[in-house]
Amino acid sequence: MIPASFEYVEAASADAAIAALTEHGDEAKLLAGGHSLIPLMRFRLATPGVLVDIGRLDDLSYINDGGDHIAIGALTRHRALETSDMLAAEAPLLRHVASQVGDPQVRHRGTLGGSLAHGDPASDLPAALLAMGGSVVAKGPGGERVITADDFFTGFLETALGEDELLTEIRIPKAGGAGWSYQKFNRRAQDWAIVGAAVQLGANPGVALVNMGPAPMRAGGVEAAIASGSSAADAAAVAAAGTEPPVDLNGDEAYRAHLARVLVERGLIEAQT
Amino acid sequence: MSSVGTPMLRKEDPKLLTGEGKYVDDIQVAGQLWMGMVRSPYAHATINSVDASAAAEAPGVHAVYTATDLLGMGLWIGPLPCAWPVTPDMVNPPHFPVADGEVHHVGEIVAVVLADDRYRAADAAELVVVDYEPLPVVASVADAVADASMVHSSLESNKAYHWPLIPDPDALEAAFANATHHVDASFVQQRMIPSAMEPRGVLAVPSPHGGDITLYSATQVPHILKVMVAATTGIPESKIRVIAPAVGGGFGAKLNVNPDELLAVTLANKLGRPVRWTETRSEAAFSTHQGRGQNQRIELAADGDGKLLGVRVHLDADMGAYMMLITPGVPLLGSFLYTGVYAVPAFGFTCDGWFTNLTPTDAYRGAGRPEASYAIERAMDILASKVGIGPDEIRRRNYLAGGEHFENLDVPSTLTFDSGHYGPSLDRALELAGYGDLRAEQQARRDGGSTKQLGIGMCTYVEICGLAPSRALGGLGYGAGGWEHATVRMLPTGKVEVVSGSTPHGQGHETSWSQIVADKLGVDPADVEVLHSDTAISPLGLDTYGSRSLAVGGVAIANACDKVVEKAKLIAAHSMEASADDMEFDGGMFSVAGSPDKAMAIQEIAFGAFTAHDLPDGMEPNLQEQTTWDPPNFAFPFGTHVAVVEIDEDTGNVELQNYIAVDDCGVQVNPMIVAGQVHGGIAQGVGQALWEGANYDEDGNCTNPSFMDYLVPSPTEMPNFTLDFTVTPSTSNPLGVKGVGEAGTIGSAAAVINAVCDGLSPYGVTDIEMPATPQRVWRAIQDGKGGAS
């Protein structure tokens, strides 16, 4: 419960943060809302030598209309997402998913960028990004690049971000009124999902699963089944195909696979109505 | 106007709610050293060597002591105390604050770092290198019973004791021989992590010139701690002052004498510097005792109508690695309650205590009694289904005194229940629940093939409170009495100081005691100051646990007030030149019978007692009286709880939809405080039923030591509770009070699991292990349906 000692650097700008990352290499960790990193540090599961605090970079906190997409600054708090009128109109799934994260305290601190960069398969927001077909903008010493959600989540707490890269923006294609649903199965209001399913229908239907493998993932079989016109029940039947769910006190593989089918079916039905 | 019976706002709350309350961790003293504990990651291992050299060199480190160092320093004259040797031959391996060559549970202390602050202490503790030789682990009661390997290498068996209570073995035998219906059920009381809001903490401050030591501890039991510190360290009791400042909950987990406390006291004494420690949350799962941990088998014998003929119980109780203060006695506290609220002609109870390589168990809210209530109330539901009648009917048929009011009734478990009246509590609870409608809706859902099943469960519990008549404790082999002390002092200005030996840690004693005193002395409750929890201010006391504060401590205060009034009456009579026999006392005023115009306020008399200018001949000055109340009997609160759950067949999720509690704790001093206790108690019992439980792997590691995985329910998961009360005064004390601190917990786990099993009955499910997690429920449904879906 007491972290190992570390140096603290407050970054004055995105570029300053990147410079600090470059200087300190794998010793350094970015600190945004701190609501994933600090718990890890308190368990001494993470022992960064230098914390580069980007929590005060207000210019990276915004929700803008980008034409065909919504552009969201990486430092945007979950609370800003769940109360955004623009998201209500253009990306309602993301807005709703944000409202399902933790409790109000967590949502006032946690950032969208932090949640995605953490790459936790049990987190809610990565599933929304996947289901909505979003992408992220990464900025490093050599400039910016855009990474699609599909390419972003690479493993357990691992992403495509380089050690010296900062996630600056998240881009969500406008949903255009597509049906959506988020099914989060947990035991207490503030808990992570035991299993979750994010669904967005429309032209490019997306179905993503929470806590069903080492990384946030799509349910590709379900997406294909919907595309070929299967019923919700039939599509959901393949929800667990290709998953490697974790085993813990909340559930073993068989139970999680079952939950994935139940939640995807519920999600598809809700999204259709 | 009477204050007792009104929902007066709690006096202590403004301070606590605005952060003004000082907990141990808030108290800072100059020159303090922080202890950082090096704890064993193994449940059972030999310590080959400890290398503290790197830690000793770390910044801010004052000293590092290995267990060998500490044991060689002559800090303790004896091991940690177990005050309850339940049998003469109970096995009790020596338990020192640090491991002596062999560790017996994860978290046992093997070295201690002393550093300038807690962060450096934690950093340095990581640098201590310990070489362990792992030994076979006894990771469950089942392992212990198998006796294949020993929890302590020195043991010949893991069994610590065998304790029987079989008043009439022949009658018991006959009851089962003659039975038409026979229930034979086994239940597991999982281990519970107590999770008080404030973690444990300790600060030992030696006086600069040596000799005296002040121990601040987040404890429920400053008085017991003081005696035990003296007994284990050899520091004269008269030199030890224990202060329990604001204490944020305990639930039994702060009713102990812990390694950290004894380390802090003795190291502070040795070094002449203040020494402190505050538990981290993850540490708490290993370093603070846990609750429950019993495998229960209960058998019922009943006639064709479901009338009980006999109850037979056997427990295998998990002691953990060591006997703590009352570890062995906890299951026995429940022994007398396995017949519940029922007329049971024949009874037999046996308990085997087993060591395991797990954190020791000890008292946890209800301590033995929730376990008993759970077993009998679960078994009654099973009996009801065997007989083919409803759970309400099986209870009515068996209530003591036919559900009618009774007083001083002998029950077969050898106790005498003070008073009871069970029928009305069941009637009222069912009425509030809308029982008939619920059953109709349940049936409609079943008929309609709904995947959301309704389950309705009930429990009529009885508990033993007011611990305890000292003689009864003596008979059980407990190492102390059960009295409580009080001093009531009227100050010259007419204010009242009450000194109580009962030590609150969230219960609102200051408020309740003020209300009692206000009525007894006819003063404003705001004029009453309650002093407690500091052995220098309140030297005599036996502290707070077992729902004893009001029924023992509160009664002591009332009695002391009576003595104050008696003395004041003599002074009043003297002043008014009347006979004491003619004096009347009402609303704080003394008057002479028949001439109400002549009157004196008790405050005036208090001032006269202080000046002592004109007291009756031979009377001592001042208006101050003390009493010690040793109750003649326990008190037996009771009540009926009804839980309504909705079970999602697809996910196995159980949602508690409604909860009705009709409790009877006798006369109520402050109904708001009573309701608060019932609320918290219910949540805690529901927590055991649906959410909580320390889980261990085969190596004896707790796999859910943090609040991320050990699920304590929050208010969001609780429905609005519907509370009501009946009032059946106790005959055990002059106030007619019983106690309510544990009632909610004692009634709720059984009510909830009965509801879950009721809801699952269409699938042929008859039992579910606690906590009834969605996965367990789903699996039970699948098994009932015959195969996974």
Ligand SMILES: Cc1cc2nc3c(=O)[nH]c(=O)nc-3n(C[C@H](O)[C@H](O)[C@H](O)COP(=O)(O)OP(=O)(O)OC[C@H]3O[C@@H](n4cnc5c(N)ncnc54)[C@H](O)[C@@H]3O)c2cc1C
């Ligand atoms: C009690 C509690 C309950 C929670 N419940 C949930 C829940 O139900 N569902 C859920 O999804 N989450 C939950 N969370 C996690 C919460 O949403 C976190 O806030 C979020 O996952 C991480 O965001 P952060 O801003 O706090 O990131 P931080 O903790 O500051 O950082 C997380 C990681 O991302 C990196 N990082 C942060 N920002 C950037 C960036 N811009 N570019 C590159 N790397 C970056 C950091 O270096 C770090 O490795 C909970 C947290 C707590 C404490």
